[in-house]
Amino acid sequence: MSSRKRSESRKVDERLRDLQQDVLVAVASGAPLPSVMTLLCKRAETLAKDAVCSIIRVDAAGCLRPLAGPSLPQEYTDKIDGVAIGPMIGSCGSAAFLGEPVEVTNVKTDPRWRDYKDAALALGLKACWSSPIKSHDGRVVGTFAFYFKTARRASKLEKRIVESCTHVCSLAIEHWEAHDHIRKLAFTDPLTGLGNRAYLAEAFPEILARAKERQEPVAVLFVDIDGFRMLNEAQGHKNGDLLLRSVADRIRKLAKSQDAIARLGSDEFLIVCAGRKHRAEIEAVAIELSAALAGRHALESGLEVKAVASIGIACYPENGDDLQSLLGHADTALRRVKASGRADYAFYTAHMDAEKLAQRALERDVSTAAMTGQLSVVYQPQADAATGAIQGFEALLRWQHPIHGFVSPMIFIPAAEACGAIEDIGAFVLREALAQAAKWPRHLRVAVNASSAQIICPSFAKLVEDTLAATGVDPRRLEIEVTESLFIYETDAALATLRRLKEIGVSVAIDDFGTGYSSLSTLRSFPFDRIKIDRSFVFDMVTNGDAAAIVTSILGLGRALGRPVVAEGVETEEQLEQLRSQGCSHVQGYLIGKPLPIESYADLVAPKTKRRAASATKRAGAPKGSAAAGPAVA
Numbered sequence: 200m201s202s203r204k205r206s207e208s209r210k211v212d213e214r215l216r217d218l219q220q221d222v223l224v225a226v227a228s229g230a231p232l233p234s235v236m237t238l239l240c241k242r243a244e245t246l247a248k249d250a251v252c253s254i255i256r257v258d259a260a261g262c263l264r265p266l267a268g269p270s271l272p273q274e275y276t277d278k279i280d281g282v283a284i285g286p287m288i289g290s291c292g293s294a295a296f297l298g299e300p301v302e303v304t305n306v307k308t309d310p311r312w313r314d315y316k317d318a319a320l321a322l323g324l325k326a327c328w329s330s331p332i333k334s335h336d337g338r339v340v341g342t343f344a345f346y347f348k349t350a351r352r353a354s355k356l357e358k359r360i361v362e363s364c365t366h367v368c369s370l371a372i373e374h375w376e377a378h379d380h381i382r383k384l385a386f387t388d389p390l391t392g393l394g395n396r397a398y399l400a401e402a403f404p405e406i407l408a409r410a411k412e413r414q415e416p417v418a419v420l421f422v423d424i425d426g427f428r429m430l431n432e433a434q435g436h437k438n439g440d441l442l443l444r445s446v447a448d449r450i451r452k453l454a455k456s457q458d459a460i461a462r463l464g465s466d467e468f469l470i471v472c473a474g475r476k477h478r479a480e481i482e483a484v485a486i487e488l489s490a491a492l493a494g495r496h497a498l499e500s501g502l503e504v505k506a507v508a509s510i511g512i513a514c515y516p517e518n519g520d521d522l523q524s525l526l527g528h529a530d531t532a533l534r535r536v537k538a539s540g541r542a543d544y545a546f547y548t549a550h551m552d553a554e555k556l557a558q559r560a561l562e563r564d565v566s567t568a569a570m571t572g573q574l575s576v577v578y579q580p581q582a583d584a585a586t587g588a589i590q591g592f593e594a595l596l597r598w599q600h601p602i603h604g605f606v607s608p609m610i611f612i613p614a615a616e617a618c619g620a621i622e623d624i625g626a627f628v629l630r631e632a633l634a635q636a637a638k639w640p641r642h643l644r645v646a647v648n649a650s651s652a653q654i655i656c657p658s659f660a661k662l663v664e665d666t667l668a669a670t671g672v673d674p675r676r677l678e679i680e681v682t683e684s685l686f687i688y689e690t691d692a693a694l695a696t697l698r699r700l701k702e703i704g705v706s707v708a709i710d711d712f713g714t715g716y717s718s719l720s721t722l723r724s725f726p727f728d729r730i731k732i733d734r735s736f737v738f739d740m741v742t743n744g745d746a747a748a749i750v751t752s753i754l755g756l757g758r759a760l761g762r763p764v765v766a767e768g769v770e771t772e773e774q775l776e777q778l779r780s781q782g783c784s785h786v787q788g789y790l791i792g793k794p795l796p797i798e799s800y801a802d803l804v805a806p807k808t809k810r811r812a813a814s815a816t817k818r819a820g821a822p823k824g825s826a827a828a829g830p831a832v833a
Contacts, residue, residue: 215363218242222367232375236267243364247357250345257295257341275318289315290329291342298339300330305350328353330361332368340372391447394461402459403522406473417515418472418481421529425507425542427466438498445496453488485510485544507542509533518547531555562618565611569627574598576631580792584783589803591644594632595794616652625653633670635797639804646678651685655692660699674704682710697725730757734768741773754781
């Protein structure tokens with residue numbers, strides 16, 4: 200080799216080393232992969248002056264994804280984007296498929312270019328030499344190609360350039376793949392493949408910036424799957440995960456490319472809708488989403504379930520201009536939907552904030568109600584249905600708010616659970632009820648309601664045991680009443696507490712039976728001592744055949760299980776007679792006695808000697824031929 204050629208070769212080597220160095224610096228600096236590859240193509244074209252350079256990535260599905268081709272028009276690269284590699288897919292698709300260089304010296308006549316030659320020839324590209332870019336483990340991760348404007352082979356210089364460039368391309372693509380994998384782990388929900396909160400935090404500012412520029416609204420749809428925790432508990436976590444994946448797939452199919460979707464946790468999803476110009480379009484998305492999610496979802500072993508979703512919606516610009524504000528308002532709207540008791544969607548309004556503030560005030564007040572003496576306990580008698588003899592009382596909590604007056608337990612108990620005050624309030628009721636029961640005749644029982652939040656608390660059984668010891672009440676006189684909703688969520692914790700109560704000697708009744716998720720499965724979960732028929736069935740049983748049938752079924756179930764049944768809400772003689780005729784054990788309701796302070800039942804709870812004296816006084820004062828005053832049981 201002449202000295203001139205050796206000098207030229209050294210200069211090429213130096214320029215190639217500079218090229219590699221500049222590309223590696225760009226990679227290390229975190230430049231986007233397309234920008235790095237564009238830099239490489241431009242530098243390669245300065246060395247190979249008669250060539251047009253192209254770099255294409257091969258994705259995990261085996262499809263071509265153009266990365267750079269600065270001298271090629273966008274329309275040309277768009278035509279091959281997403282094309283699957285194969286032995287007859289031009290030079291690049293064939294090289295990627297075969298894993299070896301493919302040199303086509305005449306695009307017009309080579310069969311591998313049959314479907315692509317017109318586009319290449321229109322640009323004056325008559326030959327193409329493509330080499331596979333391989334990772335360190337031998338995978339084909341892309342192709343590096345030189346196009347030529349004459350039908351010819353690649354020169355030695357061009358081959359040297361390609362050899363050097365494919366190596367640095369491999370390093371750049373592998374670095375990008377590793378970074379992309381880490382990014383996906385950081386920004387993707389592993390169960391559904393949707394984005395997570397970190398993804399939302401990054402994507403939302405860009406979506407909002409585009410919306411501001413185009414003066415378009417952005418809607419945040421907060422989606423919650425109703426009853427998911429119940430299904431997860433009943434059908435197992437594997438089926439719960441399958442349902443969440445199915446929901447994610449349906450959301451993904453409905454979303455547009457400009458939307459952002461994320462799973463926030465458990466059964467909560469968020470969709471950021473962009474590109475909808477009017478409220479009607481956003482509402483249409485909510486309606487379509489509700490319909491799609493409400494269909495049947497196939498789970499394990501042929502099981503199918505029907506899911507329904509509640510959706511809360513907040514919109515930019517009227518409801519806020521940052522993610523946290525919009526997410527908070529969408530959550531407020533979602534809570535309104537869920538409080539309505541039916542699956543639906545709702546747009547956030549300022550009125551909902553007033554309701555939220557009122558709810559927070561209620562939670563604040565109820566958290567101090569016990570300490571400020573606003574709570575009291577009233578007692579409603581329970582009688583033997585056949586004889587009318589009073590068997591005991593149910594202790595019922597009352598709250599007299601200093602401003603709002605009487606507040607229904609249906610309102611303040613959920614508030615107490617939400618703010619964490621239910622344990623203190625429950626302990627107050629238990630202490631009050633047992634302190635009163637300690638003064639009664641020993642045959643009278645006392646029933647105390649316990650919320651789900653109390654039962655799943657590990658310390659509840661210990662509280663009961665300690666309070667019984669402190670008051671000296673026989674554990675057999677105490678009955679704890681729970682509802683079926685207890686078994687929807689924390690079944691294991693609930694069962695552990697109930698079993699401990701049974702060990703202490705306390706009886707357990709299932710309250711409002713027939714209104715819960717699955718009455719029969721609930722009875723199977725735990726051997727309850729008594730069953731209480733919900734008052735709604737008793738109220739209608741005389742006039743409504745369906746209600747009467749339900750009452751008859753529950754009474755039959757009680758007999759079959761050997762469990763006494765208590766009918767709540769007995770208000771008329773007709774109801775009482777119908778219950779008696781079907782063998783109902785015990786009754787409770789206004790016909791027997793209203794919930795009143797225990798002083799109103801002094802003649803029933805006084806010690807035996809005092810009750811005899813009171814009875815004699817009543818008989819002496821009663822008109823001749825009248826019965827002595829007593830419980831309202833015929």
